Amino acid sequence: MKRMGPLLALALAGAAPAAALESGELGALLAQCAACHGSDGVAKDVEIPNLKGQHDRYIVEQLRNFRSGKRKSAEMHHESRHLTDEEIEALAQYFSQMPH
Numbered sequence: 001m002k003r004m005g006p007l008l009a010l011a012l013a014g015a016a017p018a019a020a021l022e023s024g025e026l027g028a029l030l031a032q033c034a035a036c037h038g039s040d041g042v043a044k045d046v047e048i049p050n051l052k053g054q055h056d057r058y059i060v061e062q063l064r065n066f067r068s069g070k071r072k073s074a075e076m077h078h079e080s081r082h083l084t085d086e087e088i089e090a091l092a093q094y095f096s097q098m099p100h
């Protein structure tokens with residue numbers, strides 16, 4: 001079995017006070033984000049922004065803009081198109097509260 005990244009492990013342990021999501025749901029979403037943004041919120045690829053410690057309001061705004069297409073990114077439109085507002089809030093809280 002693949003070792004859990006610290007980001008996923010934290011999420012599963014409930015270290016991040018998530019907004020109203022089903023248990024396990026945030027962890028599943030974070031596992032998707034980790035593929036590009038890194039399991040610790042720090043991206044390995046220079047073309048992908050780090051999310052660790054980013055302001056929660058900023059993350060919410062960007063995810064809504066990707067979802068609507070106002071901010072153009074084929075990858076992030078694809079990633080955000082099914083996210084609910086609650087999921088966006090929970091993801092933003094999680095990344096903004098990662099210790100840095």
Ligand code: HEC
Binds near residue numbers: 030032037059075
């Ligand atoms: C397939 C790779 C990929 C995945 C998976 C992915 N992202 Fe992204 N993300 C990107 C890229 C590339 C950008 C830069 C987009 C641009 O502006 O061109 C980005 C940008 C962002 C930004 C804007 C950051 C900034 O500094 O403006 C946020 C917020 C974000 N992603 C959140 C997420 C979240 C939350 C998830 C999981 C639900 C996720 N991403 C999954 C590739 C990915």
